[in-house]
Amino acid sequence: xxxxxxxxxxxxxxxxxxxxxxxxxxxxxxxxxxxxxxxxxxxxxxxxxxxxxxxxxxxxxxxxxxxxxxxxxxxxxxxxxxxxxxxxxxxxxxxxxxxxxxxxxxxxxxxxxxxxxxxxxxxxxxxxxxxxxxxxxxxxxxxxxxxxxxxxxxxxxxxxxxxxxxxxxxxxxxxxxxxxxxxxxxxxxxxxxxxxxxxxxxxxxxxxxxxxxxxxxxxxxxxxxxxxxxxxxxxxxxxxxxxxxxxxxxxxxxxxxxxxxxxxxxxxxxxxxxxxxxxxxxxxxx
Amino acid sequence: xxxxxxxxxxxxxxxxxxxxxxxxxxxxxxxxxxxxxxxxxxxxxxxxxxxxxxxxxxxxxxxxxxxxxxxxxxxxxxxxxxxxxxxxxxxxxxxxxxxxxxxxxxxxxxxxxxxxxxxxxxxxxxxxxxxxxxxxxxxxxxxxxxxxxxxxxxxxxxxxxxxxxxxxxxxxxxxxxxxxxxxxxxxxxxxxxxxxxxxxxxxxxxxxxxxxxxxxxxxxxxxxxxxxxxxxxxxxxxxxxxxxxxxxxxxxxxxxxxxxxxxxxxxxxxxxxxxxxxxxxxxxxxxxxxxxxxxxxxxxxxxxxxxxxxxxxxxxxxxxxxxxxxxxxxxxxxxxxxxxxxxxxxxxxxxxxxxxxxxxxxxxxxxxxxxxxxxxxxxxxxxxxxxxxxxxxxxxxxxxxxxxxxxxxxxxxxxxxxxxxxxxxxxxxxxxxxxxxxxxxxxxxxxxxxxxxxxxxxxxxxxxxxxxxxxxxxxxxxxxxxxxxxxxxxxxxxxxxxxxxxxxxxxxxxxxxxxxxxxxxxxxxxxxxxxxxxxxxxxxxxxxx
Ligand SMILES: [Zn+2]
Ligand SMILES: [Zn+2]
Numbered sequence: 001x002x003x004x005x006x007x008x009x010x011x012x013x014x015x016x017x018x019x020x021x022x023x024x025x026x027x028x029x030x031x032x033x034x035x036x037x038x039x040x041x042x043x044x045x046x047x048x049x050x051x052x053x054x055x056x057x058x059x060x061x062x063x064x065x066x067x068x069x070x071x072x073x074x075x076x077x078x079x080x081x082x083x084x085x086x087x088x089x090x091x092x093x094x095x096x097x098x099x100x101x102x103x104x105x106x107x108x109x110x111x112x113x114x115x116x117x118x119x120x121x122x123x124x125x126x127x128x129x130x131x132x133x134x135x136x137x138x139x140x141x142x143x144x145x146x147x148x149x150x151x152x153x154x155x156x157x158x159x160x161x162x163x164x165x166x167x168x169x170x171x172x173x174x175x176x177x178x179x180x181x182x183x184x185x186x187x188x189x190x191x192x193x194x195x196x197x198x199x200x201x202x203x204x205x206x207x208x209x210x211x212x213x214x215x216x217x218x219x220x221x222x223x224x225x226x227x228x229x230x231x232x233x234x235x236x237x238x239x240x241x242x243x244x245x246x247x248x249x250x251x252x253x254x255x256x257x258x259x260x261x262x263x264x265x266x267x268x269x270x271x272x273x274x275x276x277x278x279x280x281x282x283x284x285x286x
Numbered sequence: 287x288x289x290x291x292x293x294x295x296x297x298x299x300x301x302x303x304x305x306x307x308x309x310x311x312x313x314x315x316x317x318x319x320x321x322x323x324x325x326x327x328x329x330x331x332x333x334x335x336x337x338x339x340x341x342x343x344x345x346x347x348x349x350x351x352x353x354x355x356x357x358x359x360x361x362x363x364x365x366x367x368x369x370x371x372x373x374x375x376x377x378x379x380x381x382x383x384x385x386x387x388x389x390x391x392x393x394x395x396x397x398x399x400x401x402x403x404x405x406x407x408x409x410x411x412x413x414x415x416x417x418x419x420x421x422x423x424x425x426x427x428x429x430x431x432x433x434x435x436x437x438x439x440x441x442x443x444x445x446x447x448x449x450x451x452x453x454x455x456x457x458x459x460x461x462x463x464x465x466x467x468x469x470x471x472x473x474x475x476x477x478x479x480x481x482x483x484x485x486x487x488x489x490x491x492x493x494x495x496x497x498x499x500x501x502x503x504x505x506x507x508x509x510x511x512x513x514x515x516x517x518x519x520x521x522x523x524x525x526x527x528x529x530x531x532x533x534x535x536x537x538x539x540x541x542x543x544x545x546x547x548x549x550x551x552x553x554x555x556x557x558x559x560x561x562x563x564x565x566x567x568x569x570x571x572x573x574x575x576x577x578x579x580x581x582x583x584x585x586x587x588x589x590x591x592x593x594x595x596x597x598x599x600x601x602x603x604x605x606x607x608x609x610x611x612x613x614x615x616x617x618x619x620x621x622x623x624x625x626x627x628x629x630x631x632x633x634x635x636x637x638x639x640x641x642x643x644x645x646x647x648x649x650x651x652x653x654x655x656x657x658x659x660x661x662x663x664x665x666x667x668x669x670x671x672x673x674x675x676x677x678x679x680x681x682x683x684x685x686x687x688x689x690x691x692x693x694x695x696x697x698x699x700x701x702x703x704x705x706x707x708x709x710x711x712x713x714x715x716x717x718x719x720x721x722x723x724x725x726x727x728x729x730x731x732x733x734x735x736x737x738x739x740x741x742x743x744x745x746x747x748x749x750x751x752x753x754x755x756x757x758x759x760x761x762x763x764x765x766x767x768x769x770x771x772x773x774x775x776x777x778x779x780x781x782x783x784x785x786x787x788x789x790x791x792x793x794x795x796x797x798x799x800x801x802x803x804x805x806x807x808x809x810x811x812x813x814x815x816x817x818x819x820x821x822x823x824x825x826x827x828x829x830x831x
Contacts, residue, residue, distance in 0.1 A: 011615055072484040095613040100479065103462040107485045109455060132598075133614055133639060136607055 001112040002079075003189055004105035005089045008098025008141050009119035010128055014151040015091050018119055018180035022089065022188060032078055032085040036071055036093045036101070072104055079110050087114075087188060095137050099144035112259075115252035117187055118145035118172075119180065122156035126165060145172040146253035147187065147231065154178045172253045173231055186231050186274060204231070204276055211269040214240040220271075224251055227275070235271030238264055289313045289332040290823075291323065296802055297343045300773045300787035310343065312794040315574075315822035320788045341817055342802040344768065345787050346517025346795030347738040348775035350686045351632075351665055351728035354521035354534075354547070357507025358498030359408050359732050363394045366409030366439050368694075368751075370735050373509035375829035384412070384420050387436070391428040404433045404490045408732075411439040413590075413698060414751065420445045421468075422475035433490040441733065442591050444477045446486055451475070454489035456482075499530045504537040508545035513828045514737040515797030515816040518546040518776070518785055522632060522665065523582045525555040526568065538576040544819060544826040546795070548779060550580035550632055554612055558623030565629065574822060580779070581629045582665070583620060584611045586640035589668060589703050590695045594637030596669065602705035607639075614643045618650055621662075625651040630780055631662045632686075638669035645677050652681060661724075663778045668712050669704065675714065675721045684778040687713040689727040689744040690734040696750035710757035715745045715770070719762055726775035727767070739803065742767035743812035764808050796820040 007015050019033060071090070078088070088111065092098045098116045105113035118141050121128075128138045142148065148166060153176045156162045166174055175182050183204055217239045224233055233251035246261035249271060290312050297307040299320050311318035311326045319326050323334070357373065364370055364378040365387045371377050381387045387410060395405055405428065412420065425434045425447035434447040451457070451473065458471050464479025477483045487494055497503070511519045524530060526549060537543055551565045561581075568578035586608055587593020592601065593608035600607050612620070617633075624631050625648075635641040641664055648662050663684040664670065668691060670678075678685060691699070692713055700709040711717070718725040727741045745767045748756045762770075776786030785793055800815040818827035 011613060072481055076488065093612070094616065095610040097609070100463055100481065103464075103479070103481045104485075106460065106462045107454070107456075107481060133595075133643065134610070137610060137613070 002085055002110060003087045003114040004102070004111040005087065005114045005188060006092055006098040006101045006116045007089060007119065008092040008096065008101075008116060008144065009094070009149075010121070010125075010134070010138050010141065011094035012124070013119040013121040014149075014177075014180040015119050018117075018149065018151075018182070018187075019089065019091055021180055021182070022184055029086040030084070032088045034071070034074060034078070034088070034090045036090055036096060071101065075104060076108070079108070089188075095134070097140055097144055112250070113257065114189060114250075115146040115187065115255075116144055117147050117149060118142055119149045119151050120166065122150050122153045122159060122162045122176075126162065129169075139169060142166070142170045145170055146255045148172045148174045149180065149182055149187075150174050150176045151180050152178065173228070175231075189232065189234065204274060207273045209235075209269075209271040209273070211238075212267075214238045214243045215269050216240050220249070221256065224249075224256055225254070227273075230273050230275045232274040233271060235269065236261060236266055237269040237271060238266070289318060289329060291326055291332045291334050292338050292343070293323070293334065293336045294338045294341055294343045297788060298345075298768065298802075298804065299789065300345050300769055301789045304789075307788070310788060310794075310796075312820075312823050315794055315824075317788055317790060317792050317794050319790050338798055338817075340800075342799045343788070344515070344797045344799065344803070345772040346785070346793075346819055346821065347515045347771050347797050348726070348779065348781070348786060349511065349514075349516050349519040349728060349731070349736055349738060349771075350726040350775040350778050351522045351688075352507075352511075352519050352731040352736055353523065353733075354504060354507040354549070355498040356510055356731040356736060357505065358500070358503030360506050360510070361497060361503070363391070363405075363407045364409045365390055365407045365436060367411035367414055368735075370409065371510070371513060373506040373513070375513055383415060384418075384424055387420070388424050388427050391425075391434065391436075395428050395432075395434075398432070402432045404435065404492060405429065406435045406437070406492060408437040409439050410436045410445065413695075419474065419476065422446070422448050422451070422473075425475060435486065435490065435492070439733070440588070440591060442478065442588075444483045444486060446475050446477065448475075450486055450490055454486050456486075496529070499524075499533060501533040501537050504533050504547070505543070508537070508543055508547070510731075511736055512544040512819050512826050513816060514735075514739070515799065515819055516545070516736060516738060517795035517797065517819050517821045518548065518779075518781070519736070520580065520779065521547060521549040522580070523552050523584065523634070524549045525552045526564070526578075531568065531571070534576055535571060538573060541824060543575055544821050544824075546575050546577065546785075546821065548577045548580055550582040551578070553581050553583045553620055553624060553631070558620050562624065562627045562629070577781075579629070580632060581624050582632045582634065583617065584634040585617055585644055586610060586635060586637050589636050589691075590698055592703070594669075595639040595643075596637040597639045597642060601703055602708075603702045605703075608637060610640075614647070617643060617647045621647045622651045622654060625657065625660065625662070626655045628657075630660060632665050633662065634665045635670075636666045636668050638671065638674065641667050641670045641674050645674060645681065645683070648681050648683060649677075658682070661778065661780055665728075666730075669708060670714060671711065672714075672717050672721070675717050675723050679721050679723045684724045684726070685718050686726040686728050686775070686778055687715055687718065687745075688730060689713050689715065689741050690729050692744050692748050692756050693751055694734050696748075696756045697752045697754060700750070700754065700756065711760055712756065713745075714757075714760050715762045715767075716757075716760035719766055724774065724777050725770060726778045727770045728775075737812070738771035739814055739816070740812040742771050742803075743809075745770065746808050746811060764804060764811060767811075768803060794820055794823040 009015050102116050105111035129135050153159050235249045237247045248259040248261040250257045307320035309323050310320045360372045368380045428434045433450045436445040464482045466474045466476040586595040592605050595608050633644045635644045665686050666688045667685045729736050773786035776782040798817045803814045
């Protein structure tokens, strides 16, 4: 299964800058990037090429003739290509609801829904959110986020006030950034198997947990939802209520997905968490 | 250089200098003149053709907003609420309940090979049904062996049977927007979002957009237009992939192709610079029956689909405002690019906020790059009010109003989406006429059937399906409505100097009718039978059923 990330956010928030950072910093991982907004097609072509990725311009879904859907169509063509990608990223159009785009990965068995990342312009978001024509669109995007990037924080008059306001609009964790400079691991996963191998940014730490005995489902869920500062979790778990199955636990921001990964074959349950240090101290083994 | 003079019971020319005639002379596919036999005889030798002496001839109807998919959908059975005519002239009866739809599909299923192949039907229209919605069990009664898919008339919602869910891996655990579930959490078989629908199509191996835009589909579109007296029709939103361009080129190359086809390039399909180059290149392929050059932008969704962008106070029933297909800033940027490049842009706006944004966008484009006679046209503009029409007039814009909506969805707009006042003035032909905004009226086929006389009837009578009159003040006369489906529509396409009236030098494109639309009672306008058409001097008789 290929992780699938959607980057949403209003025009000018910094989605393309973020994508370019991702491509520049993604050593060894092959990203396919689909851009659903030709207004933002200034992705650095060299970076894309260097990573063996692919930039594809897409039409907006047209409600006048909703028979075809070019985004899904292009995505499925991509999956049929012989070359494999480690990660697929869609840059949503400035008015799209990124959660709807992420639904593709729920339905398509070859894809694993990773995160919906919404980039917000700290200097403009409140004005945009109050605009009578686009305010509802902006707020819909913010509510759709698994992770919020509060970008251009250096340009905001009162950064703390914007941060507070944003936290009242959505439950997702907020990462402040300048020029979309955010830790790639937090946004795009540890690596494709969820095993700590990469080196998270200095401000973030990863923790590995292992359990030899089956794990209580409710206890684990409670643990994950309680620790507000865990930004990501990934693991293979043997739940007490399904001891013969590999349950794949996947968390981005506040969203937790549990999928079935076939019969249990592992030695032990493993879970990797990622978040800012040192907040995970309270998280103890069962 | 032969000349044929056609005699008719009456010829309605749309030329105010010479409004009615009894004879029309045709040479080289063009109109040599209209008048009496005597007044035309000065043009020299001619053959007199009297086959239309009982008929009434009008300029060929111009459908300013339709989609060529209308020709492709007829490859599949139609299961709609209203009777509808296929390209071969057969009438499919309206189906008035879920049980009738299921029964019709069961009959059709028996005619299909027993190979598990997919049954796809279209046009399902449950808004006038009372009681429950269609579900998996209904379509399982049609077959539990083969996939069965029923697309609603709005082209947004799809109903499927259990085999489709099995192949697409959709279960109660599939948490995706648009997969409708019942109160027990089980998916009902209804899919409301593109993503879910598209993956259902893929799971059963249907390439719908391909099937709907190939060469046979293009022929089907021309035939179904011809049956309605249409000689020129737009395909008003197409990304124009090479396969479609080839299909259009092949179909229209035949002199037997009974239509002038005007595809409009979907401006959101690629960056404006690339799009402009694309339309310029396509224009080089233009011929008598195939005309590229129109550009289309889609700004919001649809009113009945609850996705239109409305100004305050929004949806009557409190539904949140709809969605932008492209945001206001982007509308400015894209419109300006095509405007500067000299193109005429057709802008889909259903809700009045979308119309407002589009009008302001045109205003800014004109301030940045002044241009005369651009004729940028709002398509649908269903909720535009008098103030917006005044601005359109001031800016040199046109409107193409969706008059068919009054009949098909007027009751829903009155009761749920717009409420009485705004529904009474929806598709405001009277206001457009009074303020002098050049306008056309349209069907948006396959959303509603192509049939300009029906569309004109809607603008004249403003009757809903339940029989309510929506806004007598916005009614227009039969003569004005006939102008809107001929010269009016041609004007919105910048073809009024070539088409749209019966006048010296114009193309010999006629709608040939069995009765006189100006003589029948206005409430019978839609029932005037179409004998056939003439396109560029060639006669195309409609098949009789
Ligand atoms: Zn439209
Ligand atoms: Zn349309």
